[in-house]
Amino acid sequence: MIMNQEDTLNQLKLKAKAYCQHFRPTEDHVQGDLLNKRKPKDRKDIFFYSGAEEKFILGKFKKNILEKMPHYDEVKNLVIEKNIDLIVFDPFILLFEGLDENSAHDVSSAMKLLTEIGVQSNAAVVIVDHTSKQSLSSNYKNDINARQSATKGSINKMSAARGGLLLNHMTKDEAKKVFGIDENKCTQFINVLDSKNNYAPVKIRGSWLKKKVVNVDSQDCMILKEDETLARAYAQKKNEKENLLQNNILSCFDRIIETFGGRDDISVNKIAASIGNEYCYKNIKHTTVCEQIKKALSGEGVTKNTIRIHYCYDDNDTKTKHKIIKSTVPDDDPLSCHS
Template sequence: MGRGRQSRTTANDEPVRVVATPYEWCDPRTIKPREWVYGRSIQRGHLRAVVAQGAAGKTILSVAEALAMVTGRNLLGQDVPGGPKRVWLWNLEDDREELSRIIQAACKHWGITAADIGGRLFVDSALDGAILKLATSTAAEGLVINRPLVGALTDELLARGVDYFHVDPFVSSHAANESDNMEIDAIAKEWALVGKNAKCGIGLAHHVSKAGAAEATALSARGAVALINACRSVLVLNRMTEDEAKKYGIEQERRRRYFRTYDDKNNRAPPSDDSDWFRMVSVSLDNAAPDDADTGGDNMGVVVPWSPPDAFEGVTVDHLRRVQALIADGEYKDHPTSKPWAGEAIAEVLGLSTEKGAVADRAKITGILKTWIDNGALKRVQKRDPQKREDRWYVEVGEAPL
């Protein structure tokens, strides 16, 4: 063993010896591979944070992920390595009845039965008495970790064979100063130890700060950054923006049904350049009271995967040649409010509408036009508008398609 430097004394005047441990060389093929519980997002024995704005969909997403894990089914585009898992959801904001609504709506949508779950899903709620306070902090005593709770929780996780334990939200699982990095670091490390000792992944749902209300990132998480630093992965949720809605042809009043996720701090799996998109569909529980049967009962949101539309679906090189022919014979302008707009040539060839209310068609046209200008098939040219007697941007034919 190597030798470290010996400190002189501790606070109790007791000598302390520090010893450095030499690295032991090994064949990399003998190293135990990482144990993934869900896709490449949840790893056994490590922390994962889920960061989102309020009402962005993190609770219904966590339920959908839990159902994917307990059934072993790829519901949201993520595989479940090794088959069905055992998942424990501990919610500190919603009562058990509301959680049942969310879970049963998702099960109804996906056709999941009690037999499919097979007793592998566990659900608790603080509003129904299942209090979860891992730590408290007072001026008199400072930070105190609730050791009896940590021990009992670890024992139960092991006894149940839980693969993933999800806490929602993190801020309600402690009574410490959430802006104190030292306290939050200690709490986060305690959660990490629970995961390591219980051999399960730990998920902590977390809100963003007010400053991060526009575009959420890992650093938008409210309070001390120590939580994010302690996590192996940080899944970030963002609602669809107005610009994204225009780009994908989604009506503004419907865009809040869509959100995207990405891992903003995945230092344990290869990074992904693309966000995963989801939308919320409405599912009726058919639980209306006898005197109110016409309403159909509660309608709950369920998360399903969604892919942004491909502007070039069904578009061929022949379509491009025909658009180029129209552009060559006319004086088409670049801006969509100008007449004639270059997008009108695309609309004519593809049978689309440029009317203001045709949101999806206009988004498709705009995407195609931008791509053809970017790749040189069309080009923007500034020249004199004889009617306005000022310079305007026009669209002309660029390179011929191969």
């Protein structure tokens, strides 16, 4: 169960689809909104709950006393009911109202509440937390104590935890001097270091992970196969939305082509800026216009008068990753729209 306070449910589903597409599990493991689904206890699924859409608070501090909120029992009971093995809370700071993250008392009380959930439900609990600014200058690769104090706020978080991992991006110096790779690609690599382990020796050397971009259809997310009615309704709504977004592109097509200025590719950001004042995009935030453009032009894209434009994510380009590509297609192309 992943309870994330910062991403929307659609964003979490999108990530989940990328996991499934990359790791290829043998069955449908990913479920939707945790609080609205009921599955058999023997199923080992991934459940999501988005605090970005509906804030959840496990406890509230009143005069230095932590009181449990309704979500506490709700979460604990659902974990027991669904036989969930692992709970991920992300991030720690947003789980408790009135929490002073620098207060040892507050942090200890909050960690005790999270420990209770794990003990009473027999589930492992993972807490995602941010690092402090001071940790940026620490020699955490060689100093174990520096790793434990890297967490933001009181050290009592690490004191209460049975184990801890510290994640950091590769630095430019490491990329160039240690690994001999382009320093501009350093953010593609993550160093995972032991910061605490109560059940095994702490490893001094860390492990390196490389990020991988998985291209997925952002509108085709996690409809359960067994729910045919929902799937049909979703498919119809999806097609209607896609058609609307593509029609908006067609209405601005000439303006978009002008923006290319003789080039074969251009950033989504520039396209959004050029058509932001068009009628169909008025009063819409720039970031939303960018997302609508990407959705409308994903896959085959849109074609008009033998000119096709489609969205492409270019991971090799360090400056412009989200691009719109322009190409010419035969006049008899079945996807071509003439006006």
